[in-house]
Amino acid sequence: MRRQLVCAVVATVAAIAMGSTETHARTIKLAFIDPLSGGMASITEAALNHFRFLIDKANATAALGEHRLQLDTYDNKLSTQDSVIQVQKAIDAGAEIVIQGNGSTVAAAISDFVNKHNERNPGKNVVYLNYAAIDPVLTNEKCSYWHFRFDAHSNMKMEALTNFMKDRPPIKKLYLINQDYSLGQSVRQTARTMLQSKRPDIEIVGDELHPLAKITDFSPYIAKIRASGADTVITANWGNDFALLLKAAADAGLKADWFTYYAGSAGGPTAVMRTGLDGRVFNIGEWHQNVPNAEMERFAAEFKAKYGHDWRYLNIRNVVEMLVRAINETKEPSATTIAERLHAMKHRSALGAEGLMRPADHQYMQDLYVYSFTRVSEATKYDEENTGWGWKTVAMIPVAQTMLPTTCKMERPN
Amino acid sequence: MLELIVISTLNGVLSGMQLFLMASGLTVIFSMLGVLNLAHASFYMLGAFFGYQISRWFGFWPALLIAPLLAGAIGAGVERFGLRRVHNSGHVAELLFTFGLAFAIEELVQIIWGKSPVDFRVPPSLDFPAFTIFSTNYPVYKMFMLLVSVAIFTALLITLKKTRIGLIVQAALTHPHMVGHLGHNVGRIFMLVFGIGTALAAVAGVIAGPALVTQSNMAGSLGPILFVVVVVGGLGSLPGAFVASLLIGLIQTFAVSMNGSLAGAFGPLGAADEPTWLADIWGVTIAQIAPVIPYALLVLILIFRPMGLLGTRDT
Numbered sequence: 050m051r052r053q054l055v056c057a058v059v060a061t062v063a064a065i066a067m068g069s070t071e072t073h074a075r076t077i078k079l080a081f082i083d084p085l086s087g088g089m090a091s092i093t094e095a096a097l098n099h100f101r102f103l104i105d106k107a108n109a110t111a112a113l114g115e116h117r118l119q120l121d122t123y124d125n126k127l128s129t130q131d132s133v134i135q136v137q138k139a140i141d142a143g144a145e146i147v148i149q150g151n152g153s154t155v156a157a158a159i160s161d162f163v164n165k166h167n168e169r170n171p172g173k174n175v176v177y178l179n180y181a182a183i184d185p186v187l188t189n190e191k192c193s194y195w196h197f198r199f200d201a202h203s204n205m206k207m208e209a210l211t212n213f214m215k216d217r218p219p220i221k222k223l224y225l226i227n228q229d230y231s232l233g234q235s236v237r238q239t240a241r242t243m244l245q246s247k248r249p250d251i252e253i254v255g256d257e258l259h260p261l262a263k264i265t266d267f268s269p270y271i272a273k274i275r276a277s278g279a280d281t282v283i284t285a286n287w288g289n290d291f292a293l294l295l296k297a298a299a300d301a302g303l304k305a306d307w308f309t310y311y312a313g314s315a316g317g318p319t320a321v322m323r324t325g326l327d328g329r330v331f332n333i334g335e336w337h338q339n340v341p342n343a344e345m346e347r348f349a350a351e352f353k354a355k356y357g358h359d360w361r362y363l364n365i366r367n368v369v370e371m372l373v374r375a376i377n378e379t380k381e382p383s384a385t386t387i388a389e390r391l392h393a394m395k396h397r398s399a400l401g402a403e404g405l406m407r408p409a410d411h412q413y414m415q416d417l418y419v420y421s422f423t424r425v426s427e428a429t430k431y432d433e434e435n436t437g438w439g440w441k442t443v444a445m446i447p448v449a450q451t452m453l454p455t456t457c458k459m460e461r462p463n
Numbered sequence: 464m465l466e467l468i469v470i471s472t473l474n475g476v477l478s479g480m481q482l483f484l485m486a487s488g489l490t491v492i493f494s495m496l497g498v499l500n501l502a503h504a505s506f507y508m509l510g511a512f513f514g515y516q517i518s519r520w521f522g523f524w525p526a527l528l529i530a531p532l533l534a535g536a537i538g539a540g541v542e543r544f545g546l547r548r549v550h551n552s553g554h555v556a557e558l559l560f561t562f563g564l565a566f567a568i569e570e571l572v573q574i575i576w577g578k579s580p581v582d583f584r585v586p587p588s589l590d591f592p593a594f595t596i597f598s599t600n601y602p603v604y605k606m607f608m609l610l611v612s613v614a615i616f617t618a619l620l621i622t623l624k625k626t627r628i629g630l631i632v633q634a635a636l637t638h639p640h641m642v643g644h645l646g647h648n649v650g651r652i653f654m655l656v657f658g659i660g661t662a663l664a665a666v667a668g669v670i671a672g673p674a675l676v677t678q679s680n681m682a683g684s685l686g687p688i689l690f691v692v693v694v695v696g697g698l699g700s701l702p703g704a705f706v707a708s709l710l711i712g713l714i715q716t717f718a719v720s721m722n723g724s725l726a727g728a729f730g731p732l733g734a735a736d737e738p739t740w741l742a743d744i745w746g747v748t749i750a751q752i753a754p755v756i757p758y759a760l761l762v763l764i765l766i767f768r769p770m771g772l773l774g775t776r777d778t
Contacts (some may be wrong), residue, residue, distance in 0.1 A: 054678055081772045084577070085578055086573070086578035086679065086680065087578070087581075087678065087679075088580060088676060088678060088680075090578050090580070091577035091579045091580055093579075109539075126579070169713070208531065220480070229751060255722075257748075257750060259750075259751075260754055263684065263754065265675035265676050265684075266478060266674070266675060267721040268474050269471065269474050269475075269478075269715070269716045269720060270719060272467060272470040272471055272474060272599065272600075272720065273467070273601060273719065273720045273750075275466075275470075275597075275598075276464075276466055276467035276720070289580070289676060293676070300602045300605075301599045301601075302595070302598070302599065302600035302601055303599075370686065441489055
């Protein structure tokens, strides 16, 4: 009898002791909410693999000490309503970090929802990490303390692109074709305004908006571009809308210079290669495979060996690296402490370059590159999507030159 | 200008013929069986995915043959074991049955092939420019699509109007008992027609798959426009569907090439109205509303000519 009692006491004490050490080790849940079905699913899958790779690595190397990261996926079908439902579902499942990137309309809805949630549920906050939705309003008029953007927004990119175009005399007639939603509308507006001051001689011969993620055959649009006599096209199309646009251009044999935001995403390089426009398709981004850097080369190769496709987003590596740091620098990690740490975080990327999460608007600032797609050579070792063509840097924009002013009046919660 | 008109006409005819390829099966089933098959676009999708899978194993040409046969067999099975039983409960039950079937097929496709687009490519033997007009290339593959559509249209029309089988099928629709008394198996005729209708959808799927995008929501995005074609052409009228397909293809293509807007027609808005909701409507171009125009046409047709362009009975 006494023996049993002693056993029970020992067991209880042990249980309490173990419990108390375990309260520190936490599983931090990340909810990845993006279109996992439909035409945009292929680029989402690629981005998701990027996150999986980094998070598996972080857990395997115990980068967070005793804590662990857990990535759950939610399909928002590229719809704002579905996104909000999925965010709620994720929060109910215990997610503290929401990750989204594809679609700025969706991003605005999520940011709004996260704000409201955090206001109504003090102490149960959620932080939103945006790896790719680049409508400027998200860090300007609609900025939020809980939203952090890791990709340069479209005005920053357009500023860099137009600075590059300023010094290219051959441009005479320009065509704008964009998706009919917040980002596409913002890009067409900014392109017009910026070119008006930098290159008033360029004639804008077309300004097209087409439905987002609905068109399967772009040949009527290509016919229109050709009929306009444009020698240069600007497009912020992404995902299938880019790949199919360039596929139609290749089929019709349209010869023009292209300035793009997303020629590098899944399906894009293959379509560009088929146009045969060697060195005439320019893209703007934070990194490409032929930026010389031993660490990223090794890293991208390791990723490709595991997932069978190219590493595309330095941004995603920054997201996870900065998140890991934010968690490690706080004793009791939570959305609130993570947001506090990220708020003005300086970060040295895998390239060794300094970046900054600007506290005024939570827009990450980093070097940008303009690069063109061309046959691989000595300088461009790595090709994309096994096309035999790869990216080549034509201009590098240091971080200081990318810093556009913001209109954000950020309200910091108490 | 001439260039744009010529190219748009060509593009419009091409996309119209693509539409017809898909709508033909729907029309055949409706005119023969009186069943509006809401799952028709799903058979089109099945055709595309079967075509993708088989072309990976055996190549494109066997796929073009086998995929429609498979989809047709499934279609015949659906008629024999599903529709025929539901038929006794009337038209609403039939509609609901095919409506549910569409969802079932979509889920099934997602389970097997996933939700993202599959890499279904144009076969190399058809992947080069056919001719160049105003320095725009036209791929051989598009010409191939055009050819197949025309061939199917003529074959169907001849079979229905000129052959014995066609006569029996038409008779079975209006006088099933009489045809039965004459020694024909009416059930089997219906099954055959449904099988052929779905096989036609699958042919369209195999051919359109590589040219457009093969993904699990392709049925959902295509379904509505098919009904526009069939209603505008006249329910059950094959020539009607042909004309309506061409019409809608041309309208959509030409609409895209037009930049007109209310602002262009009546001048820009006054400063007072600039920030209001009116500004959005004022600035929208015809090109932007191109995808909606066919549905507007559908509404107009139903109001002013309910039997459709070439139809003989009221919808």
